[in-house]
Amino acid sequence: TADPVGIMDIHFNPAGLTKLDDRQIQIQLMNIVLKSEADFSLPEDYDSSQAGLLDIADDPILDQNGNAKSEATAAAYIPGYGIMPMTLPLLTLPNGGISIKPPGSKFTFANAVYAPMAAGFAKEDDDAGRFQAKQVALQRFTYFSPSFGYQVNDQLSLGAGFLFSHQAVAVVQDIRAPNVLISVLEELQDAFACFDDNGNSTGNDPLAPIISLCGGNVGPYDDVGELTIKTEETLSPSFNLGLLWEPVDWFAFGMGYQSEAKSRLKGTYELNYSDDFADFFRTFNNSIVGAIGGAIFSLPTGLKKEAGNVTTELIYPQHFQTGIKLRFLDDFQFNADAGWTDFDKWDELKFRFDRQVSFLGAAKTLAPDLVTNDTLRQPLGYKSVWSFGFGFQYDLNSRVQLRLGYEPRKSSIPDEARSIQAPLGFARMYSLGMGYQWDLDTVVDLSLSFMQSQETILADPQDAEASGEYENSSNALNRNCLTCTVTNPYPGLDVETRLTIGAAGFSFRTKF
Template sequence: MKLVSIILSAAGTLWVCSAHAQLSQNLTIGNPKAMALGNAITADSSGIDAVHYNPAALTKLKGRQVAIKFVTGILDIRSEFNAPENYGDSFFGLSDDPVANSSSRTTTSAMYFPGLGGATDVPVLFAPLAGISITPPGSKFTFANNVYAPQVLGYSRDDNDPARYQGKQVAIQRITYLSPSVAYQVNDQLSVGLSVGFSHQALAINEDFRAPGVLTGFTGAAQDALCTIDGNPFEVLLNICGGDLGPFTDIANIDLDLEQSLSPTWNIGFLWEPVDWFALGAVYQSEAKTKLKGDYNISYSDDWQGFWQGLDSSLVGAIFSSITPDGVFDNERGKASLELTYPAHFAAGIKLKPTPKWQINFDVKWTDYAAWNEFDIKFDRELDVLRIASLLSPDNATATTLTLDRGYKSVWSWALGLQYQYNDRLTLRMGYEPRPSAIPGNKADVLAPIGDATLYGLGAGYQWDKDTVIDVGFNYLVSKQNIPAGSSCNINCSSIDGLVYNPYADLDVQTSVKAYVFALTYRTTF
């Protein structure tokens, strides 16, 4: 049964996609103006990044323009694991948990480099990006192409970090490498636009595994009672002394590397400016049906192998050997695939200029995270552990597939931006964006430690000359969550039927994430 938990854990690591998408939405596009305005940019000009924010705004770009941009960021991820009173009762009195009353922190970033595979540690997250636009002389059409990063997030933890059981190394990213776009200026007041994006989507996760719970607690207590007896007379009947399998034993390491090279989406929008002091804009960004493919590898510890080898050498183990692991494999590896929907997004906003120097932007947004109701993972061959899972949970597993219920919710949010025209060259900006979490409290975890978040933006634009604009933007995002013991069966439940991975069973868990993102754009004509 605990081996089933390992497979469920391996597949469950894929749930990080959804929470990281919520964290990174519009955070790594690299547009300093949007960042500074708290992403309240739908009714405003965002340069060549209008390909993403609202393709209709591309008509603001006249002639031939090129933008070169650089975006970089650091994540500060912290977790605390506290043992409440009577901790260990669910584990038959065993409470010597090295994770209890410990804390975790990482600021080490990780990225996925296409062609290399897997997550690679880097000093900071970074992405050099660029775009180009052309408005033919006398034409109402503007054509553009942009390279941007809708999603670049990753982190790496030390080998002894207590949070390594839900992510030792994680990298998830989506790079749009081609985005042919067109905008049409219907008249002096109205523009419409369409862009098609071709993206590379990748996910790499490595984590250690343990399984505290009632069953491993009982096993650990039985081992303490029986395995200290010299010449144990029960070993012929039931040998459980081949290796430690208590609630706090390191059992395995899981490594996943999945990607899709071509994942298309489309964005459509309009921009209406009836007067100089007011504008209204809206954009719809389509969902993307992705099928991530790649490798999985599960490496088992000596304790895990020894326990099952010892059990098989006894009478009880021999009777049940057809449905229990035999412990002879150091690892299981193969190919896996996951069908994942990148969620649709809608935004509408207004731009108001109450005075010539002051401007107020306000957006409302909706993202369809309910598309993550369940995930279907397929393996390239029949696995013994999935045969067990199909017996215990026939609605969720077959010998080659696993279905994971998620139950995420679609969310509405809003953003506010303020801009001040200091002089003819310099513009100052600031913004605020509260981000409600799409993850219900009973689905929270440390792998994607994202609760409700708040984003703050600052930045400036400088008109270097009549053809050149330099923009800088800074975002600070903070998210905290509290997960009381037993409240989320993605992390700290201890019930006997808690097959879904709970490596911090019965611990109170608190997490915080702070993100610092900086971007610079140089845009000029050519």
């Protein structure tokens, strides 16, 4: 922040644009290798004989040793299309911009195209982690950013940028309902011998037409269907501010501020139900009790597919950053930054559908605080945190600069909100870089960075009270309680997550 170099100062500290003379163009490529992994396992002391109605060992994602593995690679959101998984775990983020400083002017004007937020994952259709975001994308793309830097005097510069961005939130997720109440229904189907050992219908339905429970084979670990949501906002404005103070050659102080942006995203949803789920409710609603109960509790009607429009609101959080630059012994430089992001605004993500959705009608019985007939609330509970970064530079000669960087990144995700959808806990990022003055007008920068986050999210004790609080598990992943169906697709399982990110950056800047 106190040592801005290049047209991407628009994002980090627009006051630094004053250091760009004449007309310049910059092109950057950031090649990201991303891998997200999760290991599921039965707790070591788990006892199936004490399981009761919901036996965690029956979870079909587990192998014979009680383990399962999930792997995700990078994905990107394509406007008008949706989420595009990368066939290789390599995601290339290109950006670029131009700057103009008229001769003798104190103003430098610039514009750039870049992505200040880009997060996307994709898993295979049969991946063990598909019940928590088989595909997900959270992306902000700035396509127009008129900005300026103003040199007040030799020591002080100010800057500002006005950003016009595209914001997108999209998810594809398989749904299941691992819950004691669904287990009771499965027990009744077994008692009535509704299906044989191969899952084929036997034709038995002894309580029909009073109540029909044998229309489809359903259970706590059976697929309900696949939900696809695509939302976007094409014009989401925000602004950046910057200050740069350089009182002496060996010291500089900088500040940058990125404003909050509120987006009302609109899009479509599609929910394709499994055959067994649709068949069960179709025959259930044709019975006497089903017709009455379905009307009272807004239960699914047995449709194979539902689709319509959906809206949600997302706040791009404001961010403040400040830093210093220290030069010493002529060839050495030390940078330190401190940044704060207002992630408190990410308390929840609420989707509002344009009509009643059958599955939500059933889910609200189990989770009335999260679901209504036409809304779905995803609690996030993120926290605003400070993060720090440190950089070291050595001028090898008049043309080559060597760089090292280190960032201990504190997670904004509290322990009770950890998930495999956003597996980012505390992480350390290490980086290497090199700057090369190609000629008087051209600069080339190279960078390599690596970061890994690992977390262990233990399940509740097997004899835990449903209303108890257990610090090792997560309300967004593996809590085992009656009303946790919507947000906890893996109750009772221990989960270990690993997020690995490697990046290789290239920047080319020249006068024209």
